[in-house]
Amino acid sequence: DSTRSFCVIQIVSANEEIFCNYSVRTRPLIENFNLQLIDYLHKS
Structure with a gap:
């Protein structure tokens, strides 16, 4: 189902x-x- 929602969980820091x-x-x-965004946060 191409309209099904999904959840993205990215660990940015601990x-x-x-x-x-x-x-x-x-x-x-x-x-x-x-x-x-993760790349930016890791550099800042």
Whole structure:
């Protein structure tokens, strides 16, 4: 089901998590955004 929602949990640091709930159709975009955000947070 391409419209089924899913949850992305990215561990940013020991105590931080990002919870996202999007349509599967947007998953590649959201995953790319998450990777960029994690990279940014690790550099800051």
